[in-house]
Amino acid sequence: MAFPVHRPRRLRGSENIRRMVRETRLSVDQLIQPFFVIYGEDVVNPVASMPGVHQFSVDRLVPQVKETWGLGIPAVLLFGIPEHKDSVGSGAYDKEGIIQQAIRAIKEAVPEILVITDVCLCEYTDHGHCGVVSEDGEVLNDPTLELLAKEALSHVEAGADIVAPSDMMDGRVGAIRGALDEAGYSNIPILSYAVKYASAFYGPFRDAAESAPRFGDRRAYQMDPCNVREAVKEAQLDLEEGADMLMVKPALAYLDVIRVIRETFPHVPLVAYNVSGEYSLIKAAAQMGWVDGERVMMETLLAIKRAGADIIITYFAMEVARILSN
Ligand code: PBG
Numbered sequence: 011m012a013f014p015v016h017r018p019r020r021l022r023g024s025e026n027i028r029r030m031v032r033e034t035r036l037s038v039d040q041l042i043q044p045f046f047v048i049y050g051e052d053v054v055n056p057v058a059s060m061p062g063v064h065q066f067s068v069d070r071l072v073p074q075v076k077e078t079w080g081l082g083i084p085a086v087l088l089f090g091i092p093e094h095k096d097s098v099g100s101g102a103y104d105k106e107g108i109i110q111q112a113i114r115a116i117k118e119a120v121p122e123i124l125v126i127t128d129v130c131l132c133e134y135t136d137h138g139h140c141g142v143v144s145e146d147g148e149v150l151n152d153p154t155l156e157l158l159a160k161e162a163l164s165h166v167e168a169g170a171d172i173v174a175p176s177d178m179m180d181g182r183v184g185a186i187r188g189a190l191d192e193a194g195y196s197n198i199p200i201l202s203y204a205v206k207y208a209s210a211f212y213g214p215f216r217d218a219a220e221s222a223p224r225f226g227d228r229r230a231y232q233m234d235p236c237n238v239r240e241a242v243k244e245a246q247l248d249l250e251e252g253a254d255m256l257m258v259k260p261a262l263a264y265l266d267v268i269r270v271i272r273e274t275f276p277h278v279p280l281v282a283y284n285v286s287g288e289y290s291l292i293k294a295a296a297q298m299g300w301v302d303g304e305r306v307m308m309e310t311l312l313a314i315k316r317a318g319a320d321i322i323i324t325y326f327a328m329e330v331a332r333i334l335s336n
Pocket of ligand 1: 140213214
């Protein structure tokens with residue numbers, strides 16, 4: 011009887027040895043917690059399709075951000091739900107807009123935490139699209155760039171540390187870089203949603219951010235889920251325009267894309283967005299008692315790291331941080 015010479019199991023015998031040979035680790039240092047900010051006072055609206063996620067008014071958001079910082083999470087990502095929507099998304103670049111107020115309040119209470127803002131118009135437009143819409147319903151690229159640049163600048167003037175354009179218009183990173191540089195903010199990084207697919211996994215987010223398009227869909231500007239070579243092109247263009255960090259979104263159904271971008275651009279920090287639908291699927295199955303929610307959460311986030319992401323934006327961030335600190 012010949013016994014096997016090679017026994018990978020030798021390195022799996024105890025938690026202690028497994029801990030030592032582990033190749034991938036989750037770290038609180040590389041988590042970003044998203045928040046939804048809404049007008050009003052003392053507002054905490056649960057988002058029905060995202061158990062554990064809420065829309066907070068600014069006064070209720072600030073303690074949440076304090077807690078986030080207390081858990082060791084370095085950054086938050088803010089989405090705003092404005093009081094009024096209009097055809098050009100004025101609330102997005104209003105000095106007294108919801109995001110601008112939230113940034114100032116956070117910076118006063120927790121100055122150290124990095125405030126990243128989502129730069130997009132869909133939450134602020136009455137039609138729910140990410141840009142200016144023509145009479146026949148087309149989302150117009152170049153007229154939108156100017157508004158996005160104005161929005162990004164307005165966030166930075168309010169105190170944002172990093173801006174994250176998520177609209178998928180062509181040339182927006184260059185437009186935003188130009189506007190920031192001209193205003194003296196050449197030190198503010200741009201985290202580009204470079205590779206963003208037209209995904210059904212954003213469904214719950216659109217409830218949370220009240221940003222579902224009133225007509226049509228986003229397929230004329232977000233990427234086709236069938237494409238991966240095109241992801242390299244999008245990332246390349248954004249880097250040429252001045253992006254400092256790249257994002258792939260969604261994460262879980264696009265692990266192959268994360269890997270390709272990681273290998274093609276080894277010198278750039280890579281962020282993956284573990285989006286709303288990915289979060290809600292796990293929460294729902296856990297609530298049904300069909301999976302161990304905590305373990306599936308950790309395994310999912312590990313998979314995103316193993317695929318090559320450095321940083322993960324996830325609604326689970328605070329939950330994970332609590333587990334990691336135990
Ligand atoms: C704004 C934006 C979206 C998400 C982030 N920024 C929605 C969309 O593009 O429709 C989705 C995030 C998530 O699902 O968690 N354009």
